[in-house]
Amino acid sequence: MMEMWALPEIDLESCTRCGRCVTDCPENAVSLTEDGPIVVHPRACTYCGVCETVCPVGAISLFYTISWDGDAVASS
Numbered sequence: 001m002m003e004m005w006a007l008p009e010i011d012l013e014s015c016t017r018c019g020r021c022v023t024d025c026p027e028n029a030v031s032l033t034e035d036g037p038i039v040v041h042p043r044a045c046t047y048c049g050v051c052e053t054v055c056p057v058g059a060i061s062l063f064y065t066i067s068w069d070g071d072a073v074a075s076s
């Protein structure tokens, strides 16, 4: 069954891999992978906006992104 969450969208093109969104997320929902920062725990994300605020290059936006099965994340 498909489930939907509101998640921050991360623009990996403008991301500098600084890691701020990973270290400052209060829910530890973001991890820095070899592809860049990914919301690896979508169920843990409270949509608080901290990651959007701390990103120095404005690469994170709190738009809606569709997820399913708790693992896969698709860009909107």
Ligand code: SF4
Pocket (backbone or CB within 6 Å): 008, 024, 025, 026, 027, 028, 029, 030, 039, 044, 045, 046, 047, 048, 049, 050, 051, 052
């Ligand atoms: S919106 Fe908040 S809880 Fe969700 S990934 Fe960003 S900092 Fe973490």
Ligand code: SF4
Pocket (backbone or CB within 6 Å): 010, 011, 014, 015, 016, 017, 018, 019, 020, 021, 022, 037, 054, 055, 056, 057, 058, 059, 060
């Ligand atoms: S804070 Fe912004 S620039 Fe830094 S890793 Fe996260 S998305 Fe990339």
